[in-house]
Amino acid sequence: MKKVAESMQSKPIVWLIGEWRYHPDNGLLKNNNNEVRLSTQLNLVLSLLIEHAPNVVTRQQFLDHVWHDKYVNEDALSRTIAELRKILGDSASQAKYIKTIPKKGYQLTQMIEPLKARNVRVTKSVGVLLFTVSVLLLSVYFNQQESMESTLQTALAAASRVTFQPGMEQQSELSEDGAWLSYVRNDEQGSQIIIESMLDANQQQIIQLAHHSLSSPVFLSDQNLLIFTAREQSQCHLKSYHISKQLFVDLGTCFFNAESRTIDWNSVTQKLYYADQAVGDGEALVGISQLDLKSNEKSRLTFPASSNQQDWSPRVSPDQKYLSFSRGNQSVRNLWIKSFISGKEWPLTLGEHYSVSHDWYDDDHIVFDSDLSGSRQLWLLNIHEKSPVLLGAYGAQHPSFDQRRSTMTFQVVSYEANIWMFDTKNKSYQRLIHSTKYDNYPAFSPNGTQFLFSSNRQDQSSIWIYDFKQSKEKLLVTLPNVKLTRPSWHSNGRDILITTNDNKGYGTLVFNSETLQTHTLDFGQGHLASREYQGVFFALAKSKEVNNKILQLKAGKVTVLPPQSVSRFMILSDGRLVYSSSVEAGLFIYDPLTEKSQLLTPSVRMSAMNLWTAINQAVYFDLNSNQSAESSGIWRLDVTTGDQTFITSHRPYSVGTSLSVNRAEDRLLITRTDRAESDVLRTQLQ
Structure with a gap:
């Protein structure tokens, strides 16, 4: 295909579309x-829009030229247009690039x-003619040789639900023969592992273990054996369960994660790959082990550089040459790969993004x-090539394939986090912010008449503001292709510090709420969660040179x-700083004058790093008491006197x-995740 295009012109056409340069050949x-x-479908859709510009492309034209003889409905086109708009930084309501023409296209x-090369004059008519021919050839080529991404995109569009129960059904995994699906169901009764037949939905096995949280199930159907992780309080156990014998066997210690998978099984090597915790250089390091x-x-197979990085989600390539896994923290997780032949490892993805799961x-x-x-x-x-291609499927995670790559399952997740207010005087508790998306990072203004929050209502995090006098919320700041989170107020009550996250990494945007002007803070390196005093x-700090330190x-x-981790x-x-640690439970206080830190309270769990705040000379924190449910809730600690006061049982x-x-x-x-729903979907690839 590339040779055909090059024979038509010395250099493939590059189109200028607003701020974008578009190469239709690749x-x-x-x-x-x-x-x-x-991806192939997105490329053909954009090519067709350009070919017909400024005319309208009808929905039927898209279906005929992009999907050819495949049976898909118009929802597939709508999703593809939405994905293309997302990449371009466009929206349906304020279209800068792609406008919806109701009932037409x-x-x-x-x-x-066309972008003209220096000293070369190309007329627009010739360029359009060459481009049109190129699009036609591309269309014929892709019709004759259905690409891998097109196969997957078509399959995703045709996926059907396997699970329908309320609650979280996650960490879905197909057995190698594709006949069984295992997944974790979390509801009010706790966690269960479900093993369900792909041929008969009435055939199910439900595995529970009293006083344990369960995760990462892998079903070895040829051995009638289930392998999973189980957490009892703070201890993680790698376990097997023989279905017919109904026998549990403890295989050793492990690292527990309720979101990402931590286990993979390879029938060729007859080995188990899982995340485990080991001590190295005085630190507890989470890496991948094999059993x-x-x-x-x-x-032990992988060793992250420090405890600030953790390895999990192991997967072995079909040819057994590579071990893939994710490495990172609670904010950023990239894919890595390790060669079983050379022993070397290297990153497959870079940047400030988060990957929950993957499969070969x-x-x-x-x-x-x-x-x-x-x-x-x-x-x-x-x-x-290390160049990701977007497949689609909003909210999807945990992709899984059977051994023949004929069946695929994945999980679609939907969260709803709302912001509630508790009044300490009249003890009232009411919901102020409610949407079907994720609203979090609340921040009171200095005078208490407003508060900021972050929301992904536009599929990408933007900053919103709520006014108590008007009892109304409105969009404050949004930027294309930039995630905006962690807003905080300047003491002048006018400027707002916002954490930005894009392909350049983390930074700070300063937004003047009166003039609507912006500028950036220069710390000389990647950073987040800026504050002013x-x-x-x-x-x-969030950079390769300095990480998890206060700048x-x-x-x-x-x-x-000086504070570490x-x-x-x-x-x-x-002016003293209160901080939590990624390697030690509790809250700590640092005095810039003495340059010394000390423990403030041991009562805050490491996992509760987002469940506390500081104001005036007090710290408010969430306490999950194992001794009494009555003492669980939000507490106030007076930093000056050391007195602790129970505030409310409503918890973030x-x-x-x-x-x-x-x-x-x-x-x-108080931000609460009021709804968390997920279902498992299945689709056929062959």
Whole structure:
């Protein structure tokens, strides 16, 4: 195909579409900040829009030219247009590139022109003619040789639900023969592992273990054996369960994760690959281990550089040459690969994104979920080219294939996090922010009349503001292809510090709420969660050179403060810093004058890093008491006296900062995940 295009012209046409440069020969879209390679379907859709511009392309034209003889409904087109808009930084309500023409189709609204090479004059008519011929040849080529991504996209569009129960059904995994599906169901009764027949939905096995949380099931159908992880309090146990014998066997210790898978089984090597915790250089490191079930021999395969990075989600390639896994923390997780032959390991993806799970499609390709485009979708990655291609499926994670790659399952997740307010005077509790999306990171204004929050209502995190006088919320700041989170107020009550996350990494945007002007804070490196105190700025370092340390920006000079392994920090009214640690439970206080830290309270779990806040000379934190349910809830700690006071049994629970208190300390904002739903879907690839 490339040779045909090159024979037509010395250089393939590159189109200017607004701020984007579009290469239709290979689907590459580039601007000053981003570079995306479009999947086959997205490429053909954009090509068709350009070919007909400025005329409308009807829905039937799209279906005929893009999907050919495949049977899909118009929902597939709508999803593809939505994905293309997302990449372009466009929206249906304020179309800059693709306009919806009701009951007809879609129209490209931007002026287009071919990018002219220096000293070469190409008329627009010739360029359009060559481009049209190129599109036709592309269409014929893709019709004759259905590409891998097209196969997967078509399959995703045709997926049907396997599970229908309320609650969370997750970590779905197909058995190698494709006959059985195992997954975890979490509901009010706790966690269960379900093994369900793909041929007869009435054939089910339900496995429970009293006083244990269960995760990462793998069903060895030829051995009638289930392998999984089980957590009892803080201890993780790798276990097997023989279905017919109804016998549990403890295989050793492990690392427990309720979101991402931590186990993989390979029938060729007869080995189990799983996440485990070991001590190295005085730190507890989470890496991938392997266990030979025949000889019971165990060995460690991966070693992250520090405890700030953890390895899980192991997968062995079909040809047994590579071990793939995810490496990162609670904010950023990239895919890595290790060669079983050379022993070397290297990253497959880079940047500030989060991957929950992945699986191998063949010896050279991985399907993984990620929020690369802002919302979680599935992507296809060639391990040699390392250029991800968007497949689609909003909210999808945990892709899984049978051994023949004829059947695929995946999980679609939907969360609803709302912001509630507790009034300490009248003890009232009411919901202020309610949507079907994720609303979190609440932050009271200095005068307490407003609060900021982050929401993904537009599929990408933006900053919103709520006004108590008007009892109304409105969109404040949104940027294309940039995630905006962790808003905090400047003490002047006018400027707002916002964490930005794009392909360049983390940074800070300063937004003036009166003039609507913006500028950035320069800490000289990646950073997030910026805060201000008396004209001095602080942030949490997120770079290769410095990570999980507090940065101070004063009079243009950046200083790295002594505290290590900081997961979050806030500033008291006297300038001291309260922080939580990623390697030790409790809250700590750092005094910039003495440059010393000390333990403030041991009562905050490491996993509760987002469930506390500081205001004035007090810290509010969530306590999960094992001794008494009555003492569980939000507590106030007076930093000056050391006194602790119970505030409310209403508790925060969400991803991201979930608690904010006004300066009068009579109102608490609490973020709760009020709804978490997920179902498993199945589709046929052959």
